[in-house]
């Protein structure tokens with residue numbers, strides 16, 4: 123199926139699609155079975171320069187606009203892959219780029235661009251605080267030329283496959299700050315050093331292959347020079363990267379939705395029951411058509427969010443709507459795809475059940491739909507804050 127609508131970055135999409143041909147369904151299925159990391163795929167993407175798309179050229183990246191990064195991630199999903207294994211590398215480094223010192227940028231960004239260092243672990247969520255980020259319990263206490271970190275993160279994706287982690291920790295107790303968003307700081311943590319120094323990583327077996335872990339910090343020493351920006355302003359720095367993250371995940375969901383719609387449509391044309399193609403039944407074709415329309419509507423908002431972001435205009439509303447609508451569109455398409463395939467939708471070899479599990483995540487993480495609705499209610503509609 124050709125989903126092209128005169129997309130920008132068609133050359134990038136074509137090149138990514140070609141790369142993805144080397145990593146077919148069997149590749150992803152085997153990893154999924156073993157809950158193993160797609161190292162060969164991530165290496166290939168890195169070598170081709172796709173993961174450093176957003177790193178400026180002066181630091182060895184390609185300095186491409188957000189729309190190009192979105193096109194890369196969308197195409198991976200559309201080809202049946204799972205960009206969740208590495209997408210964070212694209213957006214986590216944004217905090218370093220925007221708020222890091224020249225020394226930090228020169229030290230880390232060129233090596234991230236070549237793939238020598240992987241910065242794809244993002245330590246925010248904790249078991250007791252959940253979505254209420256300002257209530258995190260992990261603390262970083264200044265002690266001379268370093269900080270001592272104690273606490274626990276949960277659902278930290280790819281911690282076992284990262285050289286660096288972007289860590290959010292409290293540097294001033296919540297009760298001592300005027301605003302609950304103050305007193306939080308972000309750090310670059312060298313994972314290899316930390317693992318020999320009080321950090322323990324425990325994998326979490328989850329519904330899909332996402333390299334999920336819990337990370338424990340027991341007096342982990344982090345050099346003070348790894349603090350990004352000003353101590354106590356970390357929450358703001360994290361928020362400043364949220365729009366890019368939302369837009370990129372939304373693009374992935376659009377890619378997923380297209381994959382499911384394409385699979386469902388092809389099967390509906392091929393499968394013959396009661397002497398005719400199942401796609402001849404409106405009970406089969408209408409849900410696919412509806413999923414297609416909803417995907418296209420979500421895609422328009424994704425494109426609008428990208429255009430605003432690239433024009434350096436406020437895109438909070440559009441980025442949030444894009445993430446929510448695209449995640450709903452991919453989930454609707456996933457459901458319809460299983461239904462269209464009947465029993466075969468559940469068979470591993472069709473890849474549908476794997477992608478179905480993978481795409482379900484995006485209504486919960488990196489931000490759940492309820493929190494997006496809260497954002498729209500409060501910041502767009504002016505309704506009272508609900509939490």
Ligand SMILES: Cc1cc2nc3c(=O)[nH]c(=O)nc-3n(C[C@H](O)[C@H](O)[C@H](O)COP(=O)(O)OP(=O)(O)OC[C@H]3O[C@@H](n4cnc5c(N)ncnc54)[C@H](O)[C@@H]3O)c2cc1C
Nearest residue numbers: 244245246247252253277278279332486487488490492509
């Ligand atoms: C596979 C996976 C990978 C992840 N990767 C990372 C990662 O790399 N780094 C990281 O830091 N985190 C990661 N997360 C965590 C993810 O961001 C959180 O799971 C998500 O933000 C929700 O937090 P929670 O699970 O604690 O849910 P809770 O905060 O406990 O919320 C539970 C439910 O209640 C709803 N809810 C809570 N408060 C409100 C409210 N005020 N109004 C309405 N509804 C509300 C939530 O939306 C949710 O549906 C990952 C999670 C998963 C499952």
